[in-house]
Amino acid sequence: MFEPLRPWQWLLVAITLAALAALPLLSSNSYVLHVLILSMIFGIFASAWNLVTGFAGLKTFGHHAFFGIGAYSSALVALHSGLSPWLTIWIAALIATVAGLFIGLPILRIRSMPHVAIVTLGFAEIVRITISNLQSITRGELGLWGIPPFESFTLPVLGEMKFTPADKAGYYYLILVLLVFSTGLITLLMRSKSGLALVAMRDAEDAAESLGVNLTRHKLLVFGVSAFLVGLAGAFFGHYIGILTPSAAVGPDLMILVIAMALVGGLGTLSGPLVGALVLTCVVELLRDLNDLRLLIYGAIIITVVMFLPKGLATLGPLVRRRITYLRAPTTSPAKHL
């Protein structure tokens, strides 16, 4: 992770970005765009969860709380104050950050992984139940609807950016920009001195502390950044979908989905959560007809990956390469010795 990117890796990133940017020009199929938009929302979510769990080693299970807080704050602020969603998504992300720091505080005191898991789960449940009980503000399970969409604007070369259910290109480019922003932020953070400190904290907390790593500051930092990004993704989700319910925006199912994505892609890698988000979102869409089996398959995927592919798909490449070289070895190496 700390090696500088090699030229072919830069090329790969550039090609991927160019392909993603060019896609709406080639196909205006709004279904394809919808699936990709969802993949990118979950890509941000899964990367931010991975930042806390995979890189910093704080195993939290309550990040859907920040998604819901982001989604509901942005929607409610935009509805009641009349501010533009372009502004409210950032306000919402900041509110999620504050919530993240708030739940980060009790976690500072505990080093036991199960306690962290239970506290974060409990926190997310409190958020979900509160949102669903405050019906006068959030309309509870009836759904908060009428969330204003992003305003259109005109770009010099690309023409008008529209944000309507029929024309998804605007949403597509916006979430692509947000995804690049969040991946860039996480990459910069991990490649900085703080990133080294986070990994040290994950691998040996006591040793890191004895070498002068400020655990409190780093835990709060990573929780804050992660909650900010998840809140941002949630805020975008609310304005994109247009209707929010507690079970869809803060339900435990959401967290399960994201955990599955990060695990499938590979925990503790930069590209893993993004790959996992894309793969699993597409799998969900392919299984749309088998709606009853969807979560069953998710459960099976999590079990299979944990049991047989503990480091996820991202490490499948090196694994296969090693297997191939291993298979080749007996035929080539004796020849050398002869």
Added chain:
Amino acid sequence: MTFSLFIEQIINGLIIGSMYALVGSGIALIYGTMRVLNLAHGEFYMLGGYLVFFLVVTCGVPAYLAIPIALLAAFLLGALIQRLTIHYLLQREGWAFSTIAVTLGLSIFLQNSALLLFGENVQSVPYYVTGIVEFAGVRIPMQRLLILGVAILTIAVMTYVLKATRLGWAIRATSQDRDAAAVVGIPASRIYLITFGIAAALGAIAAAMMAPIYAITPWSGLPILFKGFVVVILGGLGSFPGAIVGGLLLGVVEAVGVQLTSTEWRDVIAFALMIAVIWVRPWGLFGSKS
């Protein structure tokens, strides 16, 4: 609200709390012996409920036979799941997280298997006993008293097993020091298997007793899992007696809290209590800092 009604609510809280205690003590046993946080524990409760429903309502087996059969089935299922997943993960690096992740997967898998098998209809089982006991203006249904009785009996049996049988000694020895236990010839992996089965059966007892009162649905495991977590945090993670006291305490706190607010906020009260306890005494209300 009259005083006798208040007492009734407290007693109901204790009765529900005794069931939380059974679920929580299963989580505590598993964590205490193998340091695994079992996110699938709620599903043992849910499946226990369906097993009892299937035997009593669908097959017409009398309850006093159906419940032991359901317990045995839950024990075997728990042991099987442990053998197929946790057993292998414990031998690898990073097991603390991988076991949590795999039990999360198991939880969703079991939940949705139940959804496929039994449908999403809400099911329930007829009362095992009918009638109401009245004492000094306090009215308690016999069914609820039966729950309390079964809980006390179960806790007594479990305490006896843990304190006074060779199996219990082996379980406690393994939880204190796995390697030292192995030196004196206690096979840790077999102890883990049995502990997981016992924990699953404890969940199934709670489910069997609650089945006539609370609806059985594929999703009934998750709320009870959360309650179980609160219980083990209150009592100190991994402590069997702590879980019993934690369960009773949670039941009473919820009963009083619901009187002061409303039923919608019941779970918020439970979680807020838990976070407050973690903040002040991370090692639990009754455990010691070590």
